[in-house]
Amino acid sequence: MPAGVLISLDSPSANWTRRFWVLLAAVLVFRVLFTLFFCAHADLSGDEAYYWDWGRRPDWGYYSKPPMIGWIMGVIGHFAGACDIAVRLTALTLGTLTLAALFALTRMLYDARTGFIAAVLVLLTPANTGLNLFLTIDAPLLLCWSLALLLFWFATTKPQCWWRWLTLAVVIGIGTLSKQMMLVFPVLMVAFAALSPEDRPLLKNVRMWVSIILGATFLIPVILWQQKHHWITLEHTAHHFDTESLGVVKWLTRTLEWPFVQALLYSPVTWAVMVVVVWCGMKHWKAAGRRERYLLLCTAPALVIFTLLALRQRINPNWPAVFWVPPLLLAAAWFAGHLTLPGLPRAQAWRTWSLRISGGMVLVAHLGVAIVFGAELKVHKKLDxxxxxxxxxxxxxxxxxxxxxxxxxxxxxxxxxxxxxxxxxxxxxxxxxxxxxxxxxxxxxxxxxxxxxxxxxxxxxxxxxxxxxxxxxxxxxxxxxxxxxxxxxxxxxxxxxxxxxxxxxxxxxxxxxxxxxxxxx
Missing domain, CATH: 3.40.47 (Peroxisomal Thiolase; Chain A, domain 1)
Known part of the structure; x- marks a missing residue:
């Protein structure tokens, strides 16, 4: 998309909202067609087939994951049977809803133009391409996380409104049934209330605590299942944190794998923009506005933890996925001119190269998949x-x-x-x-x-x-x-x-x- 479209300052909010929905519709049509092509030439991944088999025996828990992905697969199996197209279109549906939620959040925080830029940045990440093509536990998690970011901010604008907090509770509950990472979100809610002077009254707001408690109650059947099965998922998860003694070269290679893979997933320039924005935001925390502090708090501590964790073990590429959402919105705010923290360079060149590089990577990714699978070329052994x-x-x-x-x-x-x-x-x-x-x-x-x-x-x-x-x-x-x-x-x-x-x-x-x-x- 031409950069000039993104920098027009005189378009009213309604026009940018309309542009977003046109963009979303166009992307959806393209992705449906691409998904149909992909399904004609590629089968389900091992994890997708594994989760589909879970769906035939719905339960409150499974060996390695909470139950939501099994339930989703169960619904797919009930209505469509063993249909890989239905599985992949479900991933696309969840990804499309996630993008709509992020646009709504950014529009609420800033304006519709910034929301449009945020949507473009999200669309032009290789990670988003994969998210919309393969149905894994990250698809429902990212949707719930994005909705939780939106609903919590929405609730803080009218903290006496019960239905806002109750809706947030449902989203938190569904998110915890999707992936354990959602348990971090209530912690971030409390931390934001404690660290944002304007929001400290939330700590005395019974509605916020009720939403957290109600969200946690969704875990009760899961906990009972885990107790019955001797905490098998916790045992499995604990092995993700096993480490081994490595030589200096292997240790350095493993440690540097963490930023390298993340840069590939979010495209190098966009990833660098996110890192710079978060760094400057935390360095000048007092100069940041309330909305920037909200987004920074929902990303910086987690990214620091993952960086430290990378010093002792390998980090799975998808682990920090939800924590890269706020930096993408901050990057959009910077590109739109809403973020002027000390130390930030001029946004124009960064914006241009971010769009060029990320757009090129996504284009190459789609062309590569079309050529490799369409021509049945031999690729990586594991992929074959x-x-x-x-x-x-x-x-x-x-x-x-x-x-x-x-x-x-x-x-x-x-x-x-x-x-x-x-x-x-x-x-x-x-x-x-x-x-x-x-x-x-x-x-x-x-x-x-x-x-x-x-x-x-x-x-x-x-x-x-x-x-x-x-x-x-x-x-x-x-x-x-x-x-x-x-x-x-x-x-x-x-x-x-x-x-x-x-x-x-x-x-x-x-x-x-x-x-x-x-x-x-």
Whole structure:
């Protein structure tokens, strides 16, 4: 979009609002078409198929995540079945609503022109492209976080209004059911009330505390589920903070990975703008206005913590996603001329290069995806294995299930990574209930939380194994025979499953969920 469109100062708010909705509609149409193209050439990612399988058994918790992503997938499965287009369009819907919420927030904080600039900055980040293409737990979290930012500020403008606080409570509650990171938001609410002189009366406002408490009550069923399952998600999450002793070179490489990856996700110049704005804002905290202090408080402490954490361990790229939202809005305010903190350079050159670089990166990303998947080019091994030709794999696997001698008394099992079970469950035409064998004897996925083949004693087992069948599995059956293989070419390599039919399951040792999961390799 030409930079001149963004810097017109004489357009009324209604015109910029109208421009935003036109922009949003145009982007939505493009992304729907791109999603349809992508779904025609790429399958669900392993995590998406895994969460879809969760959706077939709705619960108040799962092995590694709160329940919301499973519930969303359950709704998709109920209405659309095993439809990858429905999964991807749900991600697009959540991302579009998030963008609308951020526009509304920025317009409330500043004006519609600044909101339009903020929307453009968000759209021109590679991270936003991915968010709208893959349905992960970050999609509902970012929507809830953006709405919470909007609703809390809205509530502070009329703190005696109960319905504003109650609406915020619902959003906080839904957010906590989406991802644990949402638990930070009530802390930020209290911190802002304490540190903003104009907002200290909120600390005595019963409505704010009621909203926090009501939001927290959404966790009660989750906590009861966790207690029943021996706090399995906490055990899993704790392993994210495991560290190891590294040499200087490897330590430096791992540490620098944190800013490098974040710069790629948000485009280098835009990321640099966000860092500069946050740095100057915190350095001149007293000179910052109330709205700037609000946005700074919702980002700076968290980014400092992640930076320090990067000194001791690897940071997953999506962990700080919600904390980059306020800096994007501050960058938009700077570009629009609303932010004039000491130490900030002139915005014009930064704005021009931010739009150019980020726009170029997003364009290259879309063209790259279109070329790679449209022409079926060989790319990274992990990308090929995870996104390509699972449909063909599932159809081939389903042919073996059609031929079993006792179809009503045959279960399906997958060995190896949890993605094998998830992808087969999604892609096989019969969409069978998949069981998984975990060699460690510890719960390492949701498949070990659910009942295993011990509930199918006396039945036959159709087993898909990427390697030779382990004797531990074979001895559980009266007899086992290899009936064939499923092999699908992935460029120079292939996806291979040996197929076994185990007759009459004699016994099976269930994995006790009281054992903590092992660290991931």
């Amino acid at each position: 294995e995870e996104l390509k030709k699972w449909r063909e794999t599932g159809v081939a696997a389903g042919e073996y299930l059609d031929k079993v001698p006792r179809p009503d008394h045959t279960f399906v099992m997958a060995l190896g990574h949890r993605y094998n079970a998830a992808q087969l469950a999604f892609s096989m035409p019969q969409h069978p209930r998949l069981y998984r064998w975990e060699s460690s004897g510890h719960p390492m996925s949701q498949y070990e939380i659910w009942p295993g083949p011990e509930e199918r004693i006396g039945d036959d087992g159709l087993i898909f194994s990427p390697k030779a069948l382990p004797p531990t599995v074979a001895e559980c059956f009266e007899s086992v025979e290899k009936v064939g293989k499923v092999e699908v070419q992935l460029g120079e390599k292939s996806r291979l499953f040996d197929v076994y039919l185990g007759r009459n399951l004699k016994h099976w040792s269930a994995i006790p969920s009281t054992q903590p999961p092992l660290p991931k390799s």
